[in-house]
Amino acid sequence: MAEKKGFFNPTLMYAGAFAVLNVIMYFVIHKFWIGGSSFLPMVGKLGPNKTFLFSFIVNMGVIVGALVSSATNREFTLRMPAAKVLPRAILGGFLIGIGVTLAPGTCTTSFVIGLPMLSISSMLSIAGMFAGGFIVYRLTIKSQS
Amino acid sequence: MDFKLLLLYGFLFGIGFGFFVQKAGICFAHGLGEIYMGKGKRILRIFLVIFIISTLGFYLSKFIAPELGLKPIGQLRGYGFYNIISGMIFGAGILLNGGCILGTLRQMGEGNLLFFVVFLSFIPGMALIVYVIDPILKQGYQVQNILLPELLAVPQPYVVGSVVILALFWLVMLSRPKKK
Amino acid sequence: MESTDLRGKFCPFPIIEVVQRVEVMESGECKVFLVDDPLAIRSIPEELEEFEYLDINIKKNNDYWEVIITNTEG
Numbered sequence: 001m002a003e004k005k006g007f008f009n010p011t012l013m014y015a016g017a018f019a020v021l022n023v024i025m026y027f028v029i030h031k032f033w034i035g036g037s038s039f040l041p042m043v044g045k046l047g048p049n050k051t052f053l054f055s056f057i058v059n060m061g062v063i064v065g066a067l068v069s070s071a072t073n074r075e076f077t078l079r080m081p082a083a084k085v086l087p088r089a090i091l092g093g094f095l096i097g098i099g100v101t102l103a104p105g106t107c108t109t110s111f112v113i114g115l116p117m118l119s120i121s122s123m124l125s126i127a128g129m130f131a132g133g134f135i136v137y138r139l140t141i142k143s144q145s
Numbered sequence: 146m147d148f149k150l151l152l153l154y155g156f157l158f159g160i161g162f163g164f165f166v167q168k169a170g171i172c173f174a175h176g177l178g179e180i181y182m183g184k185g186k187r188i189l190r191i192f193l194v195i196f197i198i199s200t201l202g203f204y205l206s207k208f209i210a211p212e213l214g215l216k217p218i219g220q221l222r223g224y225g226f227y228n229i230i231s232g233m234i235f236g237a238g239i240l241l242n243g244g245c246i247l248g249t250l251r252q253m254g255e256g257n258l259l260f261f262v263v264f265l266s267f268i269p270g271m272a273l274i275v276y277v278i279d280p281i282l283k284q285g286y287q288v289q290n291i292l293l294p295e296l297l298a299v300p301q302p303y304v305v306g307s308v309v310i311l312a313l314f315w316l317v318m319l320s321r322p323k324k325k
Numbered sequence: 326m327e328s329t330d331l332r333g334k335f336c337p338f339p340i341i342e343v344v345q346r347v348e349v350m351e352s353g354e355c356k357v358f359l360v361d362d363p364l365a366i367r368s369i370p371e372e373l374e375e376f377e378y379l380d381i382n383i384k385k386n387n388d389y390w391e392v393i394i395t396n397t398e399g
Contacts, residue, residue: 097270105219
């Protein structure tokens with residue numbers, strides 16, 4: 001596995017490459033990666049001049065890119081979920097669906113785009129994320145271990 | 146540029162994003178878990194690298210084209226109240242199934258079929274807000290979302306410069322090997 | 326060699342479980358964790374980077390990994 005020491009470990013190099021690629025997209029086609037709102041086409045909202053549809057296609061590319069990368073690392077394995085984990089996954093997905101729509105730009109977009117753009121709404125969203133996540137952390141993860 | 150070409154570009158960029166996200170192993174659900182456990186060094190370093198490159202890139206882009214530059218992402222809804230609430234709901238959701246948006250997409254690409262279930266269960270949540278809650282709330286986005294420099298009434302270059310230097314300093318502090 | 330099966334567990338539970346068990350390991354002890362999340366095999370070595378006395382090696386089986394952690398302190 002990759003060497004982790006110091007500053008130039010692969011994780012940071014690839015994270016940097018992700019950011020550079022996003023900046024290049026912004027320069028080239030004046031658009032950047034979007035998270036939650038990109039799924040709104042699934043409920044019939046294509047967004048102002050179809051921005052959400054565009055981002056949805058970008059995120060379909062993200063799935064393909066992850067597939068290609070995991071295949072090259074020999075990390076791709078089809079895994080069927082056990083039935084007993086489905087309720088929790090569905091509830092999590094349902095909450096994510098609410099969270100990304102109640103106030104646009106309050107999801108992973110805040111960490112990756114919103115905060116670097118110094119947008120105030122993203123700072124508030126991240127504060128909320130820490131609080132909401134901590135509640136679930138205490139209730140579920142702490143009690144399991 | 147015609148829309149179909151734009152979609153093709155987007156898809157190709159997406160493949161690049163997915164490739165790097167999978168190689169690096171970026172997931173903020175995992176990251177939050179690390180931070181709550183008091184071990185947030187890895188996700189902080191990932192976040193700081195992304196922050197430094199993106200902030201500089203987004204800021205400098207305005208010298209290339211006037212309509213680029215820093216943009217207020219998302220809407221400040223209800224004086225920010227709904228941003229906090231939806232952040233809480235989102236944070237709870239990602240810690241429940243262990244996948245933020247990038248994490249979900251990454252794990253779908255890695256063959257974890259659980260995340261196809263998660264992906265599909267976004268739909269009822271989104272539909273509930275878009276078709277039920279939004280009309281009720283009707284509270285528009287009357288508060289104009291702003292950027293930090295506007296809030297502080299300090300010119301952008303100074304704010305961008307100082308946050309980037311702070312982030313760089315923090316990243317270096319986190320990355321220096323532990324002296325025994 | 327005590328082995329803990331963390332496959333299929335919701336992230337971030339595996340990393341938390343590993344770190345908690347590793348912190349209480351005595352010298353010479355060895356623990357094995359079975360994980361199936363590619364992110365786990367990246368974050369476990371990085372999170373335990375500060376514990377220099379730990380020797381971590383990761384064995385890939387067909388659809389999961391064995392993370393073998395030995396405490397070489399003292």
